[in-house]
Amino acid sequence: MRGQSLVGKVGVVVTAVRGGERPGEIRVVVQGVPHHYLAFAAQPVPPGAHVLVVHFRGARQVDVEPWSPMPGDQRPGRSRRADALPFKIVTGHGTYVVPVFSKVSRLTLAMQEATVT
Template sequence: MVEDEAVIGCTGELLIGTRGSAGPGEILVRIRGGSETFLAWSTEPLPMGAAVLVIESRGCREVDVIKWADPLEALGGDPADAG
């Protein structure tokens, strides 16, 4: 198994929702100067369009994800105002 450690810690959007233990979804991640898709596994079902954080690589373009909320958005801030 070849793990892709570069993707760990990246955030992305689910193109296809995950089904928990019933099966993976698909995530679009900005990485390596472009965008790539990976099969995404989660412990609980997550809907299409959900923001997620990659927490582990399973190798072969498969990752484990958790639901993600941007800290600035959670505080009611606009990410555009951060710089």
């Protein structure tokens, strides 16, 4: 995992981040694969809390800040229950899906001209 692609990712604290120069451990899931990093924060962060990666120090070390996920956000590394979705996700397995058509409103990008005085 490249360092620049970590900045802005949300992870979960595995081992408490004690604050200052005393690191803890976080888990960041990227494309379904969990990655573990030493994490530093200005203030202590307890295990299980969400954190935002704000800086990559190199050598699997990152700076983090506490992060509060939005109510609809998934926890990293956990998938949402399939029956909670308003649609079915079909991936491979030879499933044929019949397209369903509905009313479509068309939006045009026709240029409109006006004289401004």
